[in-house]
Amino acid sequence: MSKRDYYEVLGIDKNASDQDIKSAYRKLARKYHPDVNKEADAESKFKEVREAYEILSDSNKRAQYDRFGHQANQQGFGGGGGFEGFDFDINDIFSSFFGGGQQRRSQQQNAPRKGQDIHKRMRVSFEEAVHGGKKTIRTTVYEECTSCHGSGAHSKDDIKTCSKCNGSGTITVEQQSLFGRTRTQTTCNQCGGSGKTVARKCETCAGDGVVGKEKKVNVNIPEGVDNNNQLRMPGFGHKGINGGPPGDLYIVFEVEESDTFERHGDDLVMELPVTFPQAALGDELKVPTPYGNVKLKIPAGTQSHKTFRVRGKGMSNLRSKRKGDLHVVIKVVTPTNLSKKQTKLFEELSTTDLTNDESIWQKFKSKIKK
Ligand SMILES: [Zn+2]
Numbered sequence: 001m002s003k004r005d006y007y008e009v010l011g012i013d014k015n016a017s018d019q020d021i022k023s024a025y026r027k028l029a030r031k032y033h034p035d036v037n038k039e040a041d042a043e044s045k046f047k048e049v050r051e052a053y054e055i056l057s058d059s060n061k062r063a064q065y066d067r068f069g070h071q072a073n074q075q076g077f078g079g080g081g082g083f084e085g086f087d088f089d090i091n092d093i094f095s096s097f098f099g100g101g102q103q104r105r106s107q108q109q110n111a112p113r114k115g116q117d118i119h120k121r122m123r124v125s126f127e128e129a130v131h132g133g134k135k136t137i138r139t140t141v142y143e144e145c146t147s148c149h150g151s152g153a154h155s156k157d158d159i160k161t162c163s164k165c166n167g168s169g170t171i172t173v174e175q176q177s178l179f180g181r182t183r184t185q186t187t188c189n190q191c192g193g194s195g196k197t198v199a200r201k202c203e204t205c206a207g208d209g210v211v212g213k214e215k216k217v218n219v220n221i222p223e224g225v226d227n228n229n230q231l232r233m234p235g236f237g238h239k240g241i242n243g244g245p246p247g248d249l250y251i252v253f254e255v256e257e258s259d260t261f262e263r264h265g266d267d268l269v270m271e272l273p274v275t276f277p278q279a280a281l282g283d284e285l286k287v288p289t290p291y292g293n294v295k296l297k298i299p300a301g302t303q304s305h306k307t308f309r310v311r312g313k314g315m316s317n318l319r320s321k322r323k324g325d326l327h328v329v330i331k332v333v334t335p336t337n338l339s340k341k342q343t344k345l346f347e348e349l350s351t352t353d354l355t356n357d358e359s360i361w362q363k364f365k366s367k368i369k370k
C-alpha cells in the first residue's frame with residue numbers, strides 16, 4: 001500500500017512553520033472527525049491526518065521524515081516498527097485539542113488500546129558515543145491494575161451508571177449567545193465522559209485503574225550516537241489497555257563534550273600544539289585519536305592553523321557504519337621561559353628577515369641540532 005506524503009496529507013509545503021502545521025491539522029481534524037463527518041472514509045482520513053501531524057509536529061520525527069520519507073525510523077538505528085500502526089483514542093486527541101468534543105468513549109470503553117509511549121533522555125560520555133555500549137535505565141511502566149482490571153472500582157457492584165449523563169458520557173449545555181440560544185454537547189464533568197462513576201475505589205490502584213511498576217531496561221547505545229538522536233524501543237512503553245499492545249520507549253541521547261575533540265557530524269576536529277622548531281623543521285607527531293595514538297608527519301615550514309586529515313578516525317556513521325575523519329589543526333606554540341642558549345638562538349634569528357630568506361631554515365636547523 002503506498003502511503004501519501006505527510007505534507008500532501010496536510011496540504012502544506014515542506015517549509016511550513018510549526019504554526020502552519022498546527023492550523024492545517026486543526027482544520028482537517030475538524031473536517032474528518034468521525035463524530036462530525038459521517039462519510040465512510042472519514043475515520044481513515046482522520047487517522048491519516050493525525051499520523052501526518054504526529055510526525056510533522058515533532059521536530060525530530062519531522063527531520064527524519066524529511067530525510068528518509070516513510071522509511072524513516074523503520075530501518076533507523078532503532079529498528080523495527082516504523083510509524084504506522086498508531087493506535088489512539090480519537091476522543092483523547094480531540095478533546096485535548098478542541099477542549100471537549102463529543103464522546104464516543106462509552107462505546108470504546110472495552111476496545112483494546114495501545115499503551116502510551118515513554119520518552120526518556122539518556123546522558124552518555126563522549127567515549128560511549130564513540131564506541132557504543134550498554135546502559136541500564138529505570139523507568140516506571142504503567143500497567144492495568146490486576147485487582148480491578150482497569151475499572152478502578154473495588155468490585156463490579158461499585159461501578160454505577162453516571163447519574164448526571166445517564167451513562168452517555170455527554171451532557172447538553174444551553175448558552176445564550178449573539179445568535180440566540182445554542183445547545184452544545186460537552187463531556188460530562190461528573191464521570192469525565194466514561195458514563196460511569198465508582199462508588200468505592202479499588203485499594204490497589206486508588207481508583208486509577210493502572211499501577212506503576214519500576215522496570216530496568218537495558219539500552220544499547222549505538223556507536224556514533226549524537227545529541228538528540230532518538231532510539232525507539234518497540235514494546236517497552238506503558239502496557240496496553242484491554243489487551244492492546246504496549247507502547248514504545250523512546251530514548252533521546254545527550255552526548256557529553258570531549259575536552260580534546262570537537263564534533264562536526266561524523267568528523268572530529270582537534271588542535272595539536274607543536275613547538276616552533278617542530279613546525280619549522282618538520283617532525284613526526286604523536287596524535288591522540290578516540291581509537292588510540294597515531295603518527296602524523298608534518299613537513300618543514302608547517303604554518304600554524306594548517307590542518308591535516310587523519311582518515312577514518314572520526315565518529316561512526318549511524319547508518320553506513322563508516323567512520324568520519326579526524327582533522328588535526330596545528331597550533332604553533334610560542335616558547336616561554338627560554339634558556340640562555342635558546343634566547344641567544346632566537347636573538348640571532350631575529351636579526352634576519354625570516355619571511356624571505358629560504359636559507360635561514362637551514363641555518364636554524366644546523367644551529368638547533370648542535
Ligand atoms: Zn485497581
Ligand SMILES: [Zn+2]
Nearest residue numbers: 162165188191
Ligand atoms: Zn456522566
